[in-house]
Amino acid sequence: MQFDILIRNGTVVDGLGGDPYQADIGILDGCIAEIGKIEGSADEEIDAAGKLVTPGFVDIHTHYDAQATWSDRLTPSSSHGVTTAVMGNCGVGFAPCRPEDHDNLIRLMEGVEDIPGVVMTEGIPWKWESFPEFLDFLGQRNYDIDIGAYIPHAPLRVYTMGQRGLNREPATAADLAQMSSIVSEAIEAGALGFSTSRSLNHRSSEQNLMPGISASESELMAIANGIKRAGIGLLQFIAEFSEPETDFAMLRRVTEKSGVPMTFSLSQRPNTPELWRTILRLTEQANKEGTNIQPQVYCRPIGLLLGQKLQYNFFFFSPSYVAIKELPAHERLTAMHNPETRRKIIAEFPADVPDSVINRSLVDLENIYLMTDSFDYAPKDQDSLAAIAAQRGVPLAELAYDLLIENNGENVFYAPALNYAEKNLDAVEEMLKHPDTLFGLGDGGAHVGIICDASGQTFMLQHWVGDGGRGSISIGQIIKSLTLDNARAMNLMDRGVLAKNYRADINVIDRDRLKLYRPEIQYDLPLGGGRLTQRANGYTATIVAGEVTYRNGEPTGHLPGKLVRGAQPMPRVNIVTLTS
Structure with a gap:
C-alpha cells in the first residue's frame, strides 16, 4: 500500500491509557490508515526507533482569540505538540460585537488576559458582528493547528444589554431570551460551548469587574438551555468559590437541570491552600x-515571569521605578545603572503594593527564583533570591536589583503564584491523578508579558512520567490526559487516539532530548509588540491532519489546521475499548 507518511518502529502510546507497544503507523489522506507491522511505501518515512509516537495534544484552555485573527501560527502551543486548541475561555472574546463596543471588549481582554x-x-480586523460571522472569518483561515471556540459571556452580555451589561445590571426576561437564542445560534454555527468568569481577579484594563461576574442563576440557566436546545456543548467557568458549598451548589444545579456538562478552573491558592480538596470532594459527590463536572488543573505552579525587559519586576510599585518604567527597555536599563536611581529604588522597596495574589507575589523575594535553561519548576528554598542574599551576606533588595540589571537586563525570574502554597507539587500531583479532573489552564495566547505556561504538555512528559521523571504517573495515563480525555470532554470524538480512521494528529517525541528552554520575548505582535514564548527540544515531528507542521522544533510552513465547528463524530472503528 502507498501512504502519504509512514512512521516506522515507534513506541506507540495510543491515548487509551495502556502500556506502550511497538508499531508502525501509516497515514493517508489526513487519517490513520494502518497500525501494526506495515509493508508498504510512502512519500515520506519517519524513523521513530527509540521514540514515542502519541496522538497530538488537545489543549482545552487557551486565549488565541486575537492571535488567530492575524497569525497563522498559534505558538507557543503549536511548538509543544498541541494539534487542537480551544479558545474563548474565561468569558472574554470578540464576538458577538457591535462596532461601537470594539474598544470595550479590547479593554476586557487587555485587563483579564494581559x-x-x-x-x-x-491587529484585529473586526470583519464580523455575530458569533457565526466570527466563525466564518476564522473558517476561511489556515493554521498550524486546529482551533475551536467557546462563545464568551462578556461579549454576549454586552451585545444583548449594551451598557447595562457592562454595568453588571440584572438581565430582564427579554435579555435572557435573547442571550439564550444567541447561544443556540452560536452552537448551531459551531461553538464548542459557553464560557464565563466569576473571578474578582478578572477586571478590564480600567479595573472594572467582568460583565458576567454576578450573573444570576436564571441567566446561567437560560444560557445552558440555549446550548441544550441547539445540540451539544460545554459550560466553562472560573469561579472564586469564596463560599464553596453555596457556590458549587449553584453551578451544580445549572448543569444538572440543563444536562450540559461543565468544566472549571481549579488550583491551590496560597491564602486558602486546602480549598481545592473541598471542591474536588464536592465534584466527586x-x-x-449523575452530573458531569470536570475541573481543569495545571501540572506545575502557575508562575509569574519577572524581568527588566518584561512587564513586571519586584520594584514595579517603587515610586522611583514608576518614574522610569515607561521608557524603552534600553533607556530604562541605562537609568537603572545610575547610582542615585539605584539607591532610591532599593530604599523604597517594597513600596505600597495593592493587595492581590499577583501583586503580593511580585515582592515576595523568599519565593522568587532566577531562571536558567532547564529550570526546575519545583524550586527549592535554598535557590530563592532571599537565600542567595543570605549566602552572599548582602541586603536582599540590593541583590535583587543587581540581578535585575545584570546580563544586559536579560535575566528572567520566576514567582510561583498558585499551586505552590507548601513549596512542593504534592497538591498538583493529587489533582492530576484525580479521576474527575482534566489537564488544562496553560492559557496559550494570553498573559503575554507575565506568564508563559503553554509549555505544560512538555513539562508533563519531563516531570510526571513515572519511568524516569519525578512523578508516579504512567506514560499511558499522561498521554491519555493530554489527548483522549480532553478531546472527549470537548466532544471532539475524531481525535485523541491512535487508531485506524482517526485523524492523523500525531507527535513523534524523543524523550531523551526533551528540554524546556528559558522563556524569552519574541517581538512578533502587531506594531512590533513583544510576547513571552518558550522553546523546547525533543519534538522530532508534529503532524496535523496528515501533514508535518513541525520538524525538530522548527515549523515546516505547512498550515493544515482549520476551525473545528462543534462536536465531531467518532470514526467507525473495531476497537471495543474506544467506546468504553
Whole structure:
C-alpha cells in the first residue's frame, strides 16, 4: 500500500491509557490508515526507533482569540505538540460585537488576559458582528493547528444589554431570551460551548469587574438551555468559590437541570491552600450522583515571569521605578545603572503594593527564583533570591536589583503564584491523578508579558512520567490526559487516539532530548509588540491532519489546521475499548 507518511518502529502510546507497544503507523489522506507491522511505501518515512509516537495534544484552555485573527501560527502551543486548541475561555472574546463596543471588549481582554490593547486595536480586523460571522472569518483561515471556540459571556452580555451589561445590571426576561437564542445560534454555527468568569481577579484594563461576574442563576440557566436546545456543548467557568458549598451548589444545579456538562478552573491558592480538596470532594459527590463536572488543573505552579525587559519586576510599585518604567527597555536599563536611581529604588522597596495574589507575589523575594535553561519548576528554598542574599551576606533588595540589571537586563525570574502554597507539587500531583479532573489552564495566547505556561504538555512528559521523571504517573495515563480525555470532554470524538480512521494528529517525541528552554520575548505582535514564548527540544515531528507542521522544533510552513465547528463524530472503528 502507498501512504502519504509512514512512521516506522515507534513506541506507540495510543491515548487509551495502556502500556506502550511497538508499531508502525501509516497515514493517508489526513487519517490513520494502518497500525501494526506495515509493508508498504510512502512519500515520506519517519524513523521513530527509540521514540514515542502519541496522538497530538488537545489543549482545552487557551486565549488565541486575537492571535488567530492575524497569525497563522498559534505558538507557543503549536511548538509543544498541541494539534487542537480551544479558545474563548474565561468569558472574554470578540464576538458577538457591535462596532461601537470594539474598544470595550479590547479593554476586557487587555485587563483579564494581559494582551496589550494597542496590539489588539491594530491587529484585529473586526470583519464580523455575530458569533457565526466570527466563525466564518476564522473558517476561511489556515493554521498550524486546529482551533475551536467557546462563545464568551462578556461579549454576549454586552451585545444583548449594551451598557447595562457592562454595568453588571440584572438581565430582564427579554435579555435572557435573547442571550439564550444567541447561544443556540452560536452552537448551531459551531461553538464548542459557553464560557464565563466569576473571578474578582478578572477586571478590564480600567479595573472594572467582568460583565458576567454576578450573573444570576436564571441567566446561567437560560444560557445552558440555549446550548441544550441547539445540540451539544460545554459550560466553562472560573469561579472564586469564596463560599464553596453555596457556590458549587449553584453551578451544580445549572448543569444538572440543563444536562450540559461543565468544566472549571481549579488550583491551590496560597491564602486558602486546602480549598481545592473541598471542591474536588464536592465534584466527586456530584458526579457519583449523575452530573458531569470536570475541573481543569495545571501540572506545575502557575508562575509569574519577572524581568527588566518584561512587564513586571519586584520594584514595579517603587515610586522611583514608576518614574522610569515607561521608557524603552534600553533607556530604562541605562537609568537603572545610575547610582542615585539605584539607591532610591532599593530604599523604597517594597513600596505600597495593592493587595492581590499577583501583586503580593511580585515582592515576595523568599519565593522568587532566577531562571536558567532547564529550570526546575519545583524550586527549592535554598535557590530563592532571599537565600542567595543570605549566602552572599548582602541586603536582599540590593541583590535583587543587581540581578535585575545584570546580563544586559536579560535575566528572567520566576514567582510561583498558585499551586505552590507548601513549596512542593504534592497538591498538583493529587489533582492530576484525580479521576474527575482534566489537564488544562496553560492559557496559550494570553498573559503575554507575565506568564508563559503553554509549555505544560512538555513539562508533563519531563516531570510526571513515572519511568524516569519525578512523578508516579504512567506514560499511558499522561498521554491519555493530554489527548483522549480532553478531546472527549470537548466532544471532539475524531481525535485523541491512535487508531485506524482517526485523524492523523500525531507527535513523534524523543524523550531523551526533551528540554524546556528559558522563556524569552519574541517581538512578533502587531506594531512590533513583544510576547513571552518558550522553546523546547525533543519534538522530532508534529503532524496535523496528515501533514508535518513541525520538524525538530522548527515549523515546516505547512498550515493544515482549520476551525473545528462543534462536536465531531467518532470514526467507525473495531476497537471495543474506544467506546468504553
